[in-house]
Amino acid sequence: MEPDGDLNxxxxxxxxxxxxxxxxxxxxVLDLTVHFDRKVISGxxxxxxxxxxxxxxxxxxxxxxxxxxxxxxxxxxxxMEPGAKxxxxxxxxxxxxxxxxxxxxxxxxxxxxGSQTVAETETIQSSHLWETTSDGDFTLVLDCCDLDVSKxxxxxxxxxxxxSDLLPEVTPDRLDVSSVNPQAAFIQDLISMPSCQWxxxxxxLLLCSCAPGIQDGNSLHFYRDRWSLQVRKKGVTSPLEFxxxxxxxxETRPMGASVKWTKDQDNRVCVYTAGSPINNRALFPCQExxxxxxxxxxxxxxxxxxxxxxxxxxxxxxIEDVDxxxxxxxxxxxxxxxxxxxxxxxGHWRQVTVENxxxxxxxxxxxxxxxxxxxxESEPGEWTQAELVSGLGSSTSKVVKGxxxxxGSGDKTTCSDSALCYSSLEDEGLSVTDYSGMVDDxxxxxxxxxxxxxxxxxxxxxxxxxxxxxxxxxxxQKAQMVLKLMRRCLAAVHTILGVHPFPRLDILxxxxxxxxxxxxxxHIIFLSQSVLYTESPGSGESGLSLCxxxxxxxxxxxxxxxxxxxxxxxxxxxxxxxxxYLEDIIWAQAQQVHSPYKTQQNRSDLKxxxxxxxxxDELKNSEEGLQILRxxxxxxxxxxxxxxxxxxxxxxxxxxxMQVHYLKGYxxxxxxxxxVGEQQFIDFFRLFVKKYHGQLILSQxxxxxxxxxxxxxxxxxxxLSAIYADWLDRPGIPKWLYERSAVWSQARxxxxxxxxxxxxxxxxxxxxxxxxxxxxxxxxxKYKEVTSEQLVMLLELLLEEEELGAATLxxxxxxxxxxxxxxxxxxxWCELVVKHAYTQAYRDVEHFLVHDQAMGRNGPxxxxxxxGDGPVTLKVADxxxx
Numbered sequence: 115m116e117p118d119g120d121l122n123x124x125x126x127x128x129x130x131x132x133x134x135x136x137x138x139x140x141x142x143v144l145d146l147t148v149h150f151d152r153k154v155i156s157g158x159x160x161x162x163x164x165x166x167x168x169x170x171x172x173x174x175x176x177x178x179x180x181x182x183x184x185x186x187x188x189x190x191x192x193x194m195e196p197g198a199k200x201x202x203x204x205x206x207x208x209x210x211x212x213x214x215x216x217x218x219x220x221x222x223x224x225x226x227x228g229s230q231t232v233a234e235t236e237t238i239q240s241s242h243l244w245e246t247t248s249d250g251d252f253t254l255v256l257d258c259c260d261l262d263v264s265k266x267x268x269x270x271x272x273x274x275x276x277x278s279d280l281l282p283e284v285t286p287d288r289l290d291v292s293s294v295n296p297q298a299a300f301i302q303d304l305i306s307m308p309s310c311q312w313x314x315x316x317x318x319l320l321l322c323s324c325a326p327g328i329q330d331g332n333s334l335h336f337y338r339d340r341w342s343l344q345v346r347k348k349g350v351t352s353p354l355e356f357x358x359x360x361x362x363x364x365e366t367r368p369m370g371a372s373v374k375w376t377k378d379q380d381n382r383v384c385v386y387t388a389g390s391p392i393n394n395r396a397l398f399p400c401q402e403x404x405x406x407x408x409x410x411x412x413x414x415x416x417x418x419x420x421x422x423x424x425x426x427x428x429x430x431x432x433i434e435d436v437d438x439x440x441x442x443x444x445x446x447x448x449x450x451x452x453x454x455x456x457x458x459x460x461g462h463w464r465q466v467t468v469e470n471x472x473x474x475x476x477x478x479x480x481x482x483x484x485x486x487x488x489x490x491e492s493e494p495g496e497w498t499q500a501e502l503v504s505g506l507g508s509s510t511s512k513v514v515k516g517x518x519x520x521x522g523s524g525d526k527t528t529c530s531d532s533a534l535c536y537s538s539l540e541d542e543g544l545s546v547t548d549y550s551g552m553v554d555d556x557x558x559x560x561x562x563x564x565x566x567x568x569x570x571x572x573x574x575x576x577x578x579x580x581x582x583x584x585x586x587x588x589x590x591q592k593a594q595m596v597l598k599l600m601r602r603c604l605a606a607v608h609t610i611l612g613v614h615p616f617p618r619l620d621i622l623x624x625x626x627x628x629x630x631x632x633x634x635x636x637h638i639i640f641l642s643q644s645v646l647y648t649e650s651p652g653s654g655e656s657g658l659s660l661c662x663x664x665x666x667x668x669x670x671x672x673x674x675x676x677x678x679x680x681x682x683x684x685x686x687x688x689x690x691x692x693x694x695y696l697e698d699i700i701w702a703q704a705q706q707v708h709s710p711y712k713t714q715q716n717r718s719d720l721k722x723x724x725x726x727x728x729x730x731d732e733l734k735n736s737e738e739g740l741q742i743l744r745x746x747x748x749x750x751x752x753x754x755x756x757x758x759x760x761x762x763x764x765x766x767x768x769x770x771x772m773q774v775h776y777l778k779g780y781x782x783x784x785x786x787x788x789x790v791g792e793q794q795f796i797d798f799f800r801l802f803v804k805k806y807h808g809q810l811i812l813s814q815x816x817x818x819x820x821x822x823x824x825x826x827x828x829x830x831x832x833x834l835s836a837i838y839a840d841w842l843d844r845p846g847i848p849k850w851l852y853e854r855s856a857v858w859s860q861a862r863x864x865x866x867x868x869x870x871x872x873x874x875x876x877x878x879x880x881x882x883x884x885x886x887x888x889x890x891x892x893x894x895x896k897y898k899e900v901t902s903e904q905l906v907m908l909l910e911l912l913l914e915e916e917e918l919g920a921a922t923l924x925x926x927x928x929x930x931x932x933x934x935x936x937x938x939x940x941x942x943w944c945e946l947v948v949k950h951a952y953t954q955a956y957r958d959v960e961h962f963l964v965h966d967q968a969m970g971r972n973g974p975x976x977x978x979x980x981x982g983d984g985p986v987t988l989k990v991a992d993x994x995x996x
Contacts, residue, residue, distance in 0.1 A: 128392065130683075134758075135755065141319055148420075148460050150417065161256075240336060244337045248348070252355070257402040259392060260395075261365070261399065263364045266334045269326075270328040301358035323359075362399050372397040378463075383461070386457075404681055409447050409448055412424060415435065415443075423463065423584065424638070427449075429618060463585060557569050567613055581600050581619040602705075606703035607703075619669075623643055631644060632668040635676070666700035667696075680811065681810035688812075691776060695780045698721060722781075722784065722854075729773070738845035738846075739845075743779060786820065798824075881919045881921045882917075909942035924954065933961075940958065947959055
């Protein structure tokens with residue numbers, strides 16, 4: 115592939131350069147060290163590669179390879195069996211090799227990742243001999259930017275002790291590969307191991323990742339331009355001949371767009387992945403297209419007083435590296451997912467506990483916080499985390515000499531409640547409404563082979579998965595509300611959607627500069643501090659609304675956005691529209707014990723009207739190209755011959771303020787529910803999850819299954835093409851939505867708000883044109899108590915008034931305790947203050963701009979707003995995942 119020197123740097127389309135039709139990354143092993151002093155992350159990533167099926171020795175075009183990346187590139191189980199058998203015959207030898215490797219003092223020193231740092235101002239990097247490779251040589255193209263790459267090398271897996279004993283036997287059907295490249299055959303067998311052997315597989319992948327580079331004089335050459343890292347091996351002309359395991363040594367840059375270096379609310383340094391438009395390509399070289407589904411392992415070294423949180427399936431116990439005084443954290447995933455879902459956060463976080471959250475002294479490392487996992491006894495043939503890491507060394511050739519931080523007796527016990535919140539299957543005060551009328555208990559997975567929770571009976575009965583909440587010390591008291599709500603929200607979503615796709619969940623209260631109310635990733639949710647401000651006098655249960663609904667939105671992404679993802683990033687509505695629609699249903703289910711069904715329905719209509727107002731305002735003030743749910747239309751999901759593509763409008767700065775995929779997608783789903791019945795529509799969601807979990811989809815996958823399940827829809831003229839024309843491929847507002855908004859505007863809760871607005875308008879008029887003494891005498895008006903959503907509507911309607919006097923605004927503030935309300939309410943209050951120049955409340959505006967930056971900016975999956983670097987627009991509230 116030619117370098118993208120002619121790419122317009124100001125274009126609003128994001129390039130996905132990876133040639134995923136030729137070759138795919140199946141597994142990443144990251145070895146990273148966090149340097150707060152330099153604001154960089156250094157280390158290496160080892161990629162385990164697999165050529166796409168249908169790619170010949172001479173032909174590197176797409177050809178038949180497109181079929182191999184359908185549903186995320188997962189292969190059928192049948193194609194994995196030969197490789198699995200090859201390793202199964204050597205299981206005993208494998209364990210013997212592991213035992214020998216544990217006793218080795220250290221591995222051959224690897225290249226010092228991060229020791230060679232290119233100047234940040236330099237855009238182009240390449241190895242010395244890049245120009246000597248032939249144009250006929252195959253090029254591996256990875257998505258990459260803002261990284262300083264020091265070395266790319268092929269990993270010599272045969273140098274690992276006893277590795278030759280594990281190489282697969284040469285059989286007639288494998289003669290073409292095994293005889294020419296035994297390492298390739300071994301790696302193929304390794305990545306094809308069946309899911310029942312995932313622990314062995316991950317151990318062996320980690321072992322291989324620590325092997326030295328091949329020293330055969332025919333090293334790998336690389337070239338890095340603005341958006342990609344390109345790698346060649348001289349004389350290798352096809353993906354089949356390309357190395358299957360390679361190590362990239364690199365260092366991030368302080369201003370790299372994939373990570374955010376900042377300070378938390380305690381003024382302590384921290385770093386987290388920013389969820390920017392470019393996703394993770396400035397964190398590690400990777401394949402960004404969603405079809406490049408992979409698993410990963412990561413070893414992250416951070417200062418001993420810090421906590422490392424990451425996308426990982428098990429709670430990790432940090433291990434002390436006595437040479438560096440750093441702690442080493444290990445995470446892994448077994449479910450193949452796009453590299454864009456990888457998430458990392460390192461900071462002085464502390465865990466929220468119900469007992470006494472302020473008992474943790476600021477700046478002190480408390481072993482209760484994260485090292486609470488009791489030491490697990492090894493199963494036959496397994497290593498513990500300490501054994502695994504201590505025997506394998508690191509990218510800096512240092513051997514870990516410490517042991518896991520332990521708080522238990524070392525026997526096989528469960529975590530205490532303060533470390534990990536386990537819940538029983540029966541949850542107090544929660545309704546068990548059955549939403550599974552259309553779904554039987556049987557699961558027939560259509561995805562590739564991985565340890566799927568949907569097939570496990572124990573997972574099906576686990577209504578509340580283990581969960582923890584972290585944040586800075588100063589917010590631990592307020593964050594208790596999150597911990598208390600999690601049980602209800604997790605139990606509610608299980609009742610509606612069924613099996614939790616992930617075995618555990620961490621929630622992190624991120625720094626104030628975070629540009630969104632929340633961001634969901636596998637096993638971890640970033641949550642803005644803005645949702646913590648609740649419970650003014652008299653607010654009661656409604657004071658929890660913003661936090662509860664936001665939690666439900668992010669939790670819903672586990673099903674729509676993560677375990678089921680969009681195959682084309684331009685179809686964000688598949689993630690955001692679904693999560694916005696489901697947040698109301700899940701939150702209503704969580705509140706059933708507190709509110710009757712009729713009240714919940716009225717609240718749903720009120721929220722629909724609020725969203726309609728936001729969408730209507732947005733579409734009046736945006737270009738038509740940004741109003742379309744499927745901007746690529748009939749070309750959605752199509753890629754070039756190599757697999758590269760662009761994401762339309764992804765870098766358009768105006769897109770950062772758009773909510774169309776959230777709101778218009780939400781209304782499309784409400785429209786479809788109105789056609790088949792809300793209960794039947796929710797039941798259909800469970801059917802859809804049952805069929806498509808673990809896969810990537812396009813809009814037509816959902817819509818076609820819906821039309822097949824409910825054939826009456828097509829008989830009424832609601833065809834696939836009609837839905838495209840009215841909702842997905844056209845700017846503006848569909849006719850149904852105009853008509854429905856008139857119904858919502860007459861809902862009971864809305865009418866109550868209108869009555870209160872009249873009172874405030876009359877009060878304002880009574881102050882106009884009066885003398886000073888007369889102004890002090892306010893008419894006695896009894897104002898009705900309103901919910902937080904009603905208060906948002908009330909303030910929005912008052913914003914439409916041309917003039918409101920200072921006396922009226924003062925009375926408004928006193929009556930509703932506006933400075934103590936949740937961020938949605940305070941947002942509208944600040945708009946009133948600014949519009950009418952109410953100087954007495956300018957401190958409220960200043961506080962809002964400093965502490966609630968997430969409320970004024972929004973964007974699509976992955977959009978970073980650069981929060982904290984400038985003023986925040988007082989605009990519509992944010993409804994985004996990442």
